[in-house]
Amino acid sequence: MGxxxxxVLSDVSPFFTPRSIAVIGASDDPTKIGGRPIRNLLLGGYxxxxxxxxxxxxxxxxxxAFAAIGDVGEPVDLAIVSLxxxxxxxxxAACAASxxxxxxxxxAGFSEASAEGEEAQRRIEASARSSGLRLLGxxxxxxxxxxxxxxxxxxxxxxxAAPEPGRISLASQSGAFGSHCLALMRExxxxxxxxxxxxxxxxxxVSDFLAYMAADPDTDVVIGSIESVRDAGRLIEAFDxxxxxxxxxxxxxxxxSDAGAAAMASHTASLAGSDAVFDAVARRYGxxxxxxxxxxxxxxxxxxxxxxxxxxxxxxxxxxxxxxxLMADAAAELDVALPELPDATQDDLRTLVxxxxxxxxxxxxxQILNDPDLIEPMLTLLLEEGNYASxxxxxxxxxxxxxxxAKLMPGLKRVSARFPDRYLSVSLLxxxxxxxxxxxxxxxxxxxxNRAVRAASALARFGASFxxxxxxxxxxxxxxxxxxGESYTETEGKQMLAAAGIPVTNEEIVVSAEAAALAAxxxxxxxxxxxxxxxxxxKSDVGGVMLNLADDAAVRDGYTAIIERVSxxxxxxxxDGVLVAAMIPRGxxxxxxVVKDPIFGPVVMFGLGxxxxxxxxxxxxxxxxxxxxxxxxxxxxxxxxxxxxxxRGAPPADVDALxxxxxxxxxxxAANVDTIASVDINPFLVLPSGEGAIAVDAFIETVxxxxxxxEGGRP
Numbered sequence: 001m002g003x004x005x006x007x008v009l010s011d012v013s014p015f016f017t018p019r020s021i022a023v024i025g026a027s028d029d030p031t032k033i034g035g036r037p038i039r040n041l042l043l044g045g046y047x048x049x050x051x052x053x054x055x056x057x058x059x060x061x062x063x064x065a066f067a068a069i070g071d072v073g074e075p076v077d078l079a080i081v082s083l084x085x086x087x088x089x090x091x092x093a094a095c096a097a098s099x100x101x102x103x104x105x106x107x108a109g110f111s112e113a114s115a116e117g118e119e120a121q122r123r124i125e126a127s128a129r130s131s132g133l134r135l136l137g138x139x140x141x142x143x144x145x146x147x148x149x150x151x152x153x154x155x156x157x158x159x160x161a162a163p164e165p166g167r168i169s170l171a172s173q174s175g176a177f178g179s180h181c182l183a184l185m186r187e188x189x190x191x192x193x194x195x196x197x198x199x200x201x202x203x204x205x206v207s208d209f210l211a212y213m214a215a216d217p218d219t220d221v222v223i224g225s226i227e228s229v230r231d232a233g234r235l236i237e238a239f240d241x242x243x244x245x246x247x248x249x250x251x252x253x254x255x256x257s258d259a260g261a262a263a264m265a266s267h268t269a270s271l272a273g274s275d276a277v278f279d280a281v282a283r284r285y286g287x288x289x290x291x292x293x294x295x296x297x298x299x300x301x302x303x304x305x306x307x308x309x310x311x312x313x314x315x316x317x318x319x320x321x322x323x324x325x326l327m328a329d330a331a332a333e334l335d336v337a338l339p340e341l342p343d344a345t346q347d348d349l350r351t352l353v354x355x356x357x358x359x360x361x362x363x364x365x366x367q368i369l370n371d372p373d374l375i376e377p378m379l380t381l382l383l384e385e386g387n388y389a390s391x392x393x394x395x396x397x398x399x400x401x402x403x404x405x406a407k408l409m410p411g412l413k414r415v416s417a418r419f420p421d422r423y424l425s426v427s428l429l430x431x432x433x434x435x436x437x438x439x440x441x442x443x444x445x446x447x448x449x450n451r452a453v454r455a456a457s458a459l460a461r462f463g464a465s466f467x468x469x470x471x472x473x474x475x476x477x478x479x480x481x482x483x484x485g486e487s488y489t490e491t492e493g494k495q496m497l498a499a500a501g502i503p504v505t506n507e508e509i510v511v512s513a514e515a516a517a518l519a520a521x522x523x524x525x526x527x528x529x530x531x532x533x534x535x536x537x538x539k540s541d542v543g544g545v546m547l548n549l550a551d552d553a554a555v556r557d558g559y560t561a562i563i564e565r566v567s568x569x570x571x572x573x574x575x576d577g578v579l580v581a582a583m584i585p586r587g588x589x590x591x592x593x594v595v596k597d598p599i600f601g602p603v604v605m606f607g608l609g610x611x612x613x614x615x616x617x618x619x620x621x622x623x624x625x626x627x628x629x630x631x632x633x634x635x636x637x638x639x640x641x642x643x644x645x646x647x648r649g650a651p652p653a654d655v656d657a658l659x660x661x662x663x664x665x666x667x668x669x670a671a672n673v674d675t676i677a678s679v680d681i682n683p684f685l686v687l688p689s690g691e692g693a694i695a696v697d698a699f700i701e702t703v704x705x706x707x708x709x710x711e712g713g714r715p
Contacts, residue, residue, distance in 0.1 A: 012204060012212050014102035015136060016145040016194055018077035019048045021152060022069055022100070024091050025082035026052030026060045033106055033154045034082040035061065037142065040151035044162040047149065051076065069094050076100045080142065080152055085109030085120060088138065092124040096131035103128070105137035106154055111200050112139055125202045140199030141175035144182075146192050147218060153195075157182040166191020167218065168304055171209035172225035173198050181223070184293065190301055193219050207231065210238035214247050221303045223296060224251040229278070232600045239285035246466040248303040249287045250458075252296055253278050277597045280621035284630070286465025288458045295454065302425070302444050302455035303462065309389030309423045310467065312337050312460040314453070315382045316361035318394040319368055323449055324361035327394065330450045334457040345385040352378060360386070369404060376411030383419050389463070390423040390456045394449050399430025399438075409437065416442035423459055427452040474625045476671040477501075484675055486702050487534040491579060493700035497681070500668040502661050504695045507581035513556040519580040520555045526583040529558045530697070531566050535573040537699055542569040548583055555580070584694060587685030588643055588653045592662060592695075594624070594669040594679035596703070602669035602676070606631075606662055608640045609683040624666035631662035644686070651688040658686045658693050677703040 027035035034054075038061050041050050052060035055067040066072050069079065069091070079100045081091050085107050095103050110121040121138060128135040136143070142153035146165040151158060157179045168190055172178030178197040185192055194216065196209040206226055211234070213222045222242055229235055242249040253275070282289050290296035314336050318324040331338050338360050341349070346358035352374055357363035362382065368374055375393075382391055393412075398404050416424055426438055427449040435445045446452040480496040482488070488496075494504040508519040509532055520527045531544030539545045543565030546558040559578050566573065591609035596602050600623055607619030620637045622630060635641060635655060644653040661684065669676060680699040687693055 012102075012134060012208050014077045014134065015104070015143045015152070015196065015204075016150060016212075017148055018102070018150065018152075020051060020074065020076050020078070021046070021048060021150075022051040022053050022066075022072065022076045022079045023060075023082065024053040024069060024079055024095075025087075026054045026057070026065065027082075028057060028060050030061060036154040036156075037080050037082070037152055038063065040153060040158050040162075041149065043158070044146070044149035044151040046151070048077075049074075053079075069098050069100065072098070077102065078152065079103040080106065082106045082154070085113075085117060085138075089120055089123040089127070092133070092135070093127045096127045096133045099131075100133060102134040103136065104140065104142045104152060105135065105199075106140065106142065107137075108139040110138045111202075121200060121202050128203055135203035136196075137199040138202065139175070141179055141197040143197075144192065144195035146194075153197075155179040155182060157186075163195075164191045165193065166304075167193050167220040168223065168300055169194035169213035169216065169219040169221070170223040170225075171196045171198070171206050171213060173201065173206050173227040174225060175199060177225050181225075181293070181296075184297060188297055188301065190297065190304065201230070205231065205234060207234035207238050210235070210249065211241050214238055214242035214245055214249065220247060220306065221300050222247055222249040223300050224249065226251055226253045229599050232281075236281065236285070239282065239287050243286045243465060244470070248299075248308075248459075248462045250290055250296055250299045250303070251282065251287055252290050252293070253282075276619075276621050277595075277600050277603050277623075280603060281600055281623050284623060284626075286462060286468075288461060294451070298446070298451050298455050299458040302423075302459055305439075305442070305444055307421070307423045307442075307459075308463040308466065309456070309460050310421075310463050311387075311389045312457075312464065313339055313386075313388045313390070314456055314460075315341075315386050315388035315391040316394070317378065317382065317391065318361050318363055318449075319366065319396055319398070320394065321357060321363045321365075323394050323396075324357070324363050327392065327449050327453050328361055330453040331457070334454060336453065336457045336460065339386070339388075341382070341386050345381055348381055348385075349378060368408075369398075372404065372407035373411060375408050376414055379411075379415045380418070383415070383422055388422070390425070390460065392425045392427060392449070392452045392456060394452075395426060395428035397429040399428040399434045405430070405434055409441075412438070412443065413441040423456060425452045425456060471630075472627065474627060474667060474670075476625065476667055479671050479675070480668070482672060482675040482700070482702050484702055485704055488700045488702070489532050489534055489576060490530065490539075490698055491532060493679075493698040494695060496700060497665075497668065497679075497695060497698055500671075501664040502668070502681075502695055503657075503692060504698070505581045505584065507579055509577045509579055510559070511577040513559040516559040516578060516580050517552040517555045520549070520552070523580060523582050526550045526585075527555060528579075528581045528583050528696075529555065529562055530579040530581065531562055532576040532579050533566070533570075533573050534576070536566070536570065539697075542566050581696075584685050584687075584696060587687045587693070588650075589683040590658065590686055591619070591680070591682040592665055592684045593681065594665060594676065596673070596677050602666075602673050604634075604662060604666045604669060606634045607638055608643065622666065625670040626663060626666050628659045628663045631659035631666075634662060635659060653686040654689050654691055654693055655686070656689075657691075658684075661693055661695075675702050677701045 025034040029035045030039035052065040057065040079095045110117040141155050146163050175197040210224050213219045340359045349358040353367045425444040427446045438445050498504045510516045526548045529546045549555045589609040593605040602624040603621050618639045620634045646652040678701045681695045683696050
């Protein structure tokens with residue numbers, strides 16, 4: 001294990017591997033919050049010292065009690081504080097003075113409750129920082145390490161027995177959510193390794209635990225529930241450790257509004273809500289974002305079986321043609337590939353089942369009931385000749401029929417044993433013993449076929465992410481000569497972008513109709529005229545753009561018309577002149593942009609452009625900087641990506657030039673993180689393959705003059 005991972009492990013290890021645990025506010029009643037952690041530690045078989053702290057008792061739940069933490073007389077690794085909020089600051093100060101390594105504060109009534117509570121939280125945070133004490137909470141439910149018997153929590157989700165030790169770990173900011181998932185995992189048969197809730201996060205955050213779990217050798221799958229992100233670098237470190245260690249991380253991030261979007265004038269800013277940026281960061285590091293608790297548990301369950309597909313090719317076998325269509329629709333929605341079987345393989349399948357649908361999904365009809373022995377040769381054909389990394393078998397309610405499932409089971413087991421590297425899933429209704437037998441035989445079992453498809457999609461994404469080469473450190477260009485609080489015209493913005501290697505149109509600024517005609521002659525007809533003003537972001541809205549002017553007369557008349565329209569619409573706007581630019585006759589309109597997220601720093605946007613970008617919202621984001629390969633991934637993720645291949649006789653677009661421009665824009669954004677607030681290049685025309693791409697219009701906004709430099713998450 002590398003030194004960086006050892007640092008992560010040691011940072012919060014006292015919460016999971018303490019040699020002694022003090023419970024301040026301990027209760028002899030195991031049903032009370034101060035009594036539950038003692039009861040749970042005893043239930044879990046914790047072998048370290050349990051030290052109840054309460055001046056009213058000599059013994060608590062059969063254990064020797066102490067009046068104060070200072071009376072223990074031995075080192076304490078972890079203290080659990082279960083006291084009224086007003087008493088907590090003194091208790092934390094006493095822990096700090098006694099050299100306690102870490103403390104969990106169950107108590108509520110702090111920053112989440114009142115101004116007085118917020119002040120009390122600042123006091124306990126100051127005590128912790130001054131002494132090096134790591135502090136969890138306040139207003140949290142604590143931690144669990146099933147292997148060590150550390151059940152340092154008051155959750156009512158632990159009833160008659162300690163959680164079964166397993167290899168799934170969970171960290172949640174919300175205690176109630178974490179407790180719910182703890183109970184749900186037990187009900188679903190998902191065995192737990194580590195568990196933590198962070199509450200108000202005055203010191204230790206969810207990100208710290210996610211990083212620890214991603215580095216922990218006894219954890220195979222990490223689940224996270226995140227409500228807010230204060231430190232992007234810490235969260236990205238956790239994501240990065242999981243990706244490097246090839247451990248699936250599944251998160252839920254609540255708060256899907258655009259409240260985090262900056263109030264700026266660009267298209268990019270209006271589309272880049274905090275939720276979209278979080279999605280982009282998670283996708284970069286291969287973290288799967290679940291949208292429901294069911295999905296969170298489904299994906300964790302599928303990952304826990306240890307088989308990750310090495311490609312996204314999915315094969316479906318079904319006893320129902322209608323359900324096969326349903327699953328195919330789900331796969332299409334998730335961008336999961338359902339390649340057809342080779343013709344020869346389809347012929348072989350029809351030899352086995354003459355009336356089967358053999359393309360993919362493969363509909364075996366009810367014939368499988370008459371001849372259950374067919375299941376093995378059919379699945380073998382799919383896996384050998386279809387090159388599917390994942391296969392889902394829909395068997396309807398056959399798991400409730402003991403006679404039929406008993407005949408199918410041997411063939412299913414032999415297939416799983418023969419293809420141990422493939423992800424195999426069965427969707428059926430089944431009794432518990434049948435489900436357990438299928439799982440023991442290497443299958444993931446779902447009742448709902450669409451949930452089976454979604455889980456297969458998630459695992460394919462993990463497989464693709466873990467198979468990528470590590471990102472290289474990208475050299476950044478010199479910062480642009482941009483100043484805080486300045487507004488830049490289109491021409492000035494394009495000059496900055498051109499210096500960064502982004503192609504822009506050939507153009508000149510003029511201040512008379514005659515000069516416009518001369519400039520057009522030098523550039524070459526046809527041309528475009530556009531108003532140049534630091535006060536106008538969207539020129540077409542005020543009549544400040546004229547296209548496809550083919551001769552001197554049209555250019556002179558156009559110049560006069562633009563000046564009159566803009567002066568009438570915005571009489572107080574500053575006008576620096578009119579831009580004369582080459583008219584680009586053909587190309588696919590896209591939009592490129594940058595927005596500076598308040599948490600994650602500069603983020604690049606890409607999508608199909610033009611005036612409909614905000615209506616279609618077919619855009620993707622990536623944190624800056626990134627290379628050309630990641631730019632290609634962005635292009636492949638827009639829903640309208642087929643446009644780049646050429647439609648209705650149009651030639652394919654120059655995707656190479658587009659990817660290069662996106663990468664260079666990301667380097668520009670990262671190099672200018674302290675000054676550039678947003679960039680909007682709309683349209684960015686992508687020419688036919690081999691002919692390049694070009695920025696037709698650009699708008700750059702700088703951060704406010706008084707704003708302090710901000711660091712985003714590390715790339």
